[in-house]
Amino acid sequence: xxxxxxxxxxxxxxxxxxxxxxxxxxxxxxxxxxxxxxxxxxxxxxxxxxxxxxxxxxxxxxxxxxxxxxxxxxxxxxxxxxxxxxxxxxxxxxxxxxxxxxxxxxxxxxxxxxxxxxxxxxxxxxxxxxxxxxxxxxxxxxxxxxxxxxxxxxxxxxxxxxxxxxxxxxxxxxxxxxxxxxxxxxxxxxxxxxxxxxxxxxxxxxxxxxxxxxxxxxxxxxxxxxxxxxxxxxxxxxxxxxxxxxxxxxxxxxxxxxxxxxxxxxxxxxxxxxxxxxxxxxxxxxxxxxxxxxxxxxxxxxxxxxxxxxxxxxxxxxxxxxxxxxxxxxxxxxxxxxxxxxxxxxxxxxxxxxxxxxxxxxxxxxxxxxxxxxxxxxxxxxxxxxxxxxxxxxxxxxxxxxxxxxxxxxxxxxxxxxxxxxxxxxxxxxxxxxxxxxxxxxxxxxxxxxxxxxxxxxxxxxxxxxxxxxxxxxxxxxxxxxxxxxxxxxxxxxxxx
Amino acid sequence: xxxxxxxxxxxxxxxxxxxxxxxxxxxxxxxxxxxxxxxxxxxxxxxxxxxxxxxxxxxxxxxxxxxxxxxxxxxxxxxxxxxxxxxxxxxxxxxxxxxxxxxxxxxxxxxxxxxxxxxxxxxxxxxxxxxxxxxxxxxxxxxxxxxxxxxxxxxxxxxxxxxxxxxxxxxxxxxxxxxxxxxxxxxxxxxxxxxxxxxxxxxxxxxxxxxxxxxxxxx
Amino acid sequence: xxxxxxxxxxxxxxxxxxxxxxxxxxxxxxxxxxxxxxxxxxxxxxxxxxxxxxxxxxxxxxxxxxxxxxxxxxxxxxxxxxxxxxxxxxxxxxxxxxxxx
Numbered sequence: 001x002x003x004x005x006x007x008x009x010x011x012x013x014x015x016x017x018x019x020x021x022x023x024x025x026x027x028x029x030x031x032x033x034x035x036x037x038x039x040x041x042x043x044x045x046x047x048x049x050x051x052x053x054x055x056x057x058x059x060x061x062x063x064x065x066x067x068x069x070x071x072x073x074x075x076x077x078x079x080x081x082x083x084x085x086x087x088x089x090x091x092x093x094x095x096x097x098x099x100x101x102x103x104x105x106x107x108x109x110x111x112x113x114x115x116x117x118x119x120x121x122x123x124x125x126x127x128x129x130x131x132x133x134x135x136x137x138x139x140x141x142x143x144x145x146x147x148x149x150x151x152x153x154x155x156x157x158x159x160x161x162x163x164x165x166x167x168x169x170x171x172x173x174x175x176x177x178x179x180x181x182x183x184x185x186x187x188x189x190x191x192x193x194x195x196x197x198x199x200x201x202x203x204x205x206x207x208x209x210x211x212x213x214x215x216x217x218x219x220x221x222x223x224x225x226x227x228x229x230x231x232x233x234x235x236x237x238x239x240x241x242x243x244x245x246x247x248x249x250x251x252x253x254x255x256x257x258x259x260x261x262x263x264x265x266x267x268x269x270x271x272x273x274x275x276x277x278x279x280x281x282x283x284x285x286x287x288x289x290x291x292x293x294x295x296x297x298x299x300x301x302x303x304x305x306x307x308x309x310x311x312x313x314x315x316x317x318x319x320x321x322x323x324x325x326x327x328x329x330x331x332x333x334x335x336x337x338x339x340x341x342x343x344x345x346x347x348x349x350x351x352x353x354x355x356x357x358x359x360x361x362x363x364x365x366x367x368x369x370x371x372x373x374x375x376x377x378x379x380x381x382x383x384x385x386x387x388x389x390x391x392x393x394x395x396x397x398x399x400x401x402x403x404x405x406x407x408x409x410x411x412x413x414x415x416x417x418x419x420x421x422x423x424x425x426x427x428x429x430x431x432x433x434x435x436x437x438x439x440x441x442x443x444x445x446x447x448x449x450x451x452x453x454x455x456x457x458x459x460x461x462x463x464x465x466x467x468x469x470x471x472x473x474x475x476x477x478x479x480x481x482x483x484x485x486x487x488x489x490x491x492x493x494x495x496x497x
Numbered sequence: 498x499x500x501x502x503x504x505x506x507x508x509x510x511x512x513x514x515x516x517x518x519x520x521x522x523x524x525x526x527x528x529x530x531x532x533x534x535x536x537x538x539x540x541x542x543x544x545x546x547x548x549x550x551x552x553x554x555x556x557x558x559x560x561x562x563x564x565x566x567x568x569x570x571x572x573x574x575x576x577x578x579x580x581x582x583x584x585x586x587x588x589x590x591x592x593x594x595x596x597x598x599x600x601x602x603x604x605x606x607x608x609x610x611x612x613x614x615x616x617x618x619x620x621x622x623x624x625x626x627x628x629x630x631x632x633x634x635x636x637x638x639x640x641x642x643x644x645x646x647x648x649x650x651x652x653x654x655x656x657x658x659x660x661x662x663x664x665x666x667x668x669x670x671x672x673x674x675x676x677x678x679x680x681x682x683x684x685x686x687x688x689x690x691x692x693x694x695x696x697x698x699x700x701x702x703x704x705x706x707x708x709x710x711x712x713x714x715x716x
Numbered sequence: 717x718x719x720x721x722x723x724x725x726x727x728x729x730x731x732x733x734x735x736x737x738x739x740x741x742x743x744x745x746x747x748x749x750x751x752x753x754x755x756x757x758x759x760x761x762x763x764x765x766x767x768x769x770x771x772x773x774x775x776x777x778x779x780x781x782x783x784x785x786x787x788x789x790x791x792x793x794x795x796x797x798x799x800x801x802x803x804x805x806x807x808x809x810x811x812x813x814x815x816x817x
Contacts, residue, residue, distance in 0.1 A: 570737025
């Protein structure tokens with residue numbers, strides 16, 4: 001028997017750092033004598049871990065391009081992975097900052113909360129780096145399991161429990177579908193690594209096409225659930241509405257980013273030979289996703305649900321870029337531009353969506369946080385700053401020029417046009433117009449003449465303000481100077497090919 | 498090509514069993530079951546390439562698994578459901594042994610039948626679940642689900658049929674790819690990172706279960 | 717030896733029993749057990765492929781599937797207990813608070 005050599009695990013240092021800070025946060029929660037001593041330490045530990053991981057991503061750049069004999073390819077930290085991980089760290093930081101205030105208001109013990117949040121971020125990072133379906137699946141699963149618990153974190157709140165149970169059941173069903181697809185994929189490729197799948201896909205014979213198609217359908221179901229693609233979007237509004245507000249902010253962004261990151265890597269590195277199965281399916285799913293998301297959002301009066309449907313619609317827009325990149329016959333240049341547009345969209349989406357959900361946590365009419373349109377009525381007079389910030393996020397979600405949302409949509413739609421996907425581009429533009437109506441309903445309510453209710457609004461804490469202001473500034477910067485981020489996205493995507 | 502359609506017919510046995518049970522009571526079921534069973538065994542032997550003990554065991558064990566799985570999803574009493582699930586898991590474990598993956602058969606019994614189901618039963622007893630109202634089941638939703646299932650089944654089977662012909666053991670495959678040693682070496686070799694991630698996953702499950710079901714801490 | 721196709725058909729039948737069960741039933745535990753059956757069907761597929769390809773990866777994958785199933789059971793049952801504590805019963809019909817109006 002050959003000697004076992006320990007593989008080089010240096011590339012895992014950022015993930016390990018965050019995992020260790022998760023453990024510390026959990027221990028702080030467990031060991032703290034009382035609630036008040038833990039409540040400041042745990043979020044600080046979380047922030048330190050997330051921020052410390054960032055320089056470490058660059059400090060170990062491609063350390064293992066020297067392939068160790070037995071460790072080839074399961075995990076990779078190329079420019080694309082690092083780019084996504086930077087974004088995931090930002091998601092973690094914003095989610096932490098947004099949560100502090102909420103957990104204090106609900107008087108929840110928080111060590112475990114931040115620990116699970118960090119582990120969810122680790123799961124996201126692993127999916128971005130996975131070059132093997134086993135690791136991809138485990139990364140998604142770490143993310144899912146942590147979020148089940150976070151969604152049900154308010155144990156006394158029946159809504160939180162109900163959304164946890166719905167999320168858990170549907171998510172584990174989607175996992176089973178994903179796994180069945182992966183097992184078929186393993187069967188036709190004879191290996192679990194992306195390299196093996198790619199090799200098998202390069203010369204797929206006729207009688208295996210049907211299996212390939214089935215496997216693609218199941219994979220779309222499994223990954224589409226995380227990305228809230230129609231018809232696997234149904235859980236999203238219910239779960240976001242019932243989940244604690246800060247968890248909803250994370251949930252609307254985290255799993256979706258992970259799913260799109262994983263989808264891009266999977267399509268580029270493992271399944272280019274399956275493009276003829278993916279493209280028609282994703283085209284239909286994309287159109288359905290944005291249309292249904294936007295149309296249902298029109299009739300919502302609960303802002304959390306409206307934002308949930310809007311996040312479904314945004315998943316449809318992102319999918320346009322992916323379809324454009326894999327349309328048969330596009331040049332390598334157009335392909336990388338389309339994928340870079342998707343990455344750019346992910347960045348823009350992160351700040352506007354987390355910002356919009358975050359604002360709801362700074363407004364507390366009565367004893368619960370703002371949820372309905374009525375809660376926001378007249379906010380412009382009483383809390384001008386919060387209203388202005390929300391307006392920035394809404395303008396960006398609509399896609400008004402000079403905001404990140406506009407540039408993101410512009411890049412995605414123009415990449416669709418240069419790839420020749422005119423139907424998708426037109427569907428996207430029409431949808432963007434429809435979407436503008438319900439976002440403006442919120443904006444109108446904000447500056448409505450008659451104030452809604454008489455009670456004073458409780459103000460959010462300093463960390464929440466920092467997170468919201470930073471998100472708004474990021475949106476404006478991305479909207480006014482998009483070049484730098486797009487260039488980084490382009491370089492990161494090129495590292496995949 | 499070995500025919501797969503007779504096999505599907507064979508797996509429809511639980512449906513027939515349930516139908517005769519509803520119509521003719523236990524005796525009818527028993528008679529129908531036994532005759533179909535014998536026919537099915539004969540069928541299994543004919544379909545299989547060899548009249549070996551392993552082949553017959555595969556068909557018998559897989560039938561047990563399918564039948565008990567069917568009972569799990571049709572039953573109204575969760576306790577019976579959980580007990581039937583033990584049958585499914587054990588049947589599958591037997592299939593793994595027939596397929597020469599003994600290690601996996603053992604893991605299946607220990608983990609699924611031993612650990613997971615005990616946890617199930619523990620919770621079922623603890624929360625005192627109500628029996629589901631039998632009239633409320635089925636309906637349009639149930640029929641739609643069954644139609645979807647049968648359609649998908651036909652599609653999946655049609656897709657899978659050519660696979661049996663094509664898959665040949667790779668030329669350079671190791672001599673003992675199913676042995677415990679091979680699995681262990683793979684786990685600590687190329688799959689070391691997933692293995693470490695699995696430990697994170699268990700940590701999440703541990704902390705999560707405590708957070709959700711633990712005692713409320715004073716704040 | 718048992719032909720691979722038959723193993724796969726066995727897996728497919730199990731998987732679809734689980735799928736139909738999940739789509740048609742209304743009891744939390746039955747839904748949960750349906751998912752378990754589906755995961756087992758995945759394992760049957762993986763082991764079947766592993767055997768016929770002469771490859772270890774399928775078995776390793778199946779080990780991880782079992783790990784995940786165990787972890788999900790732990791969290792899922794914790795949520796079930798939570799539900800039971802707040803409602804006193806566990807039926808899907810009760811989950812009505814969160815939906816489109």
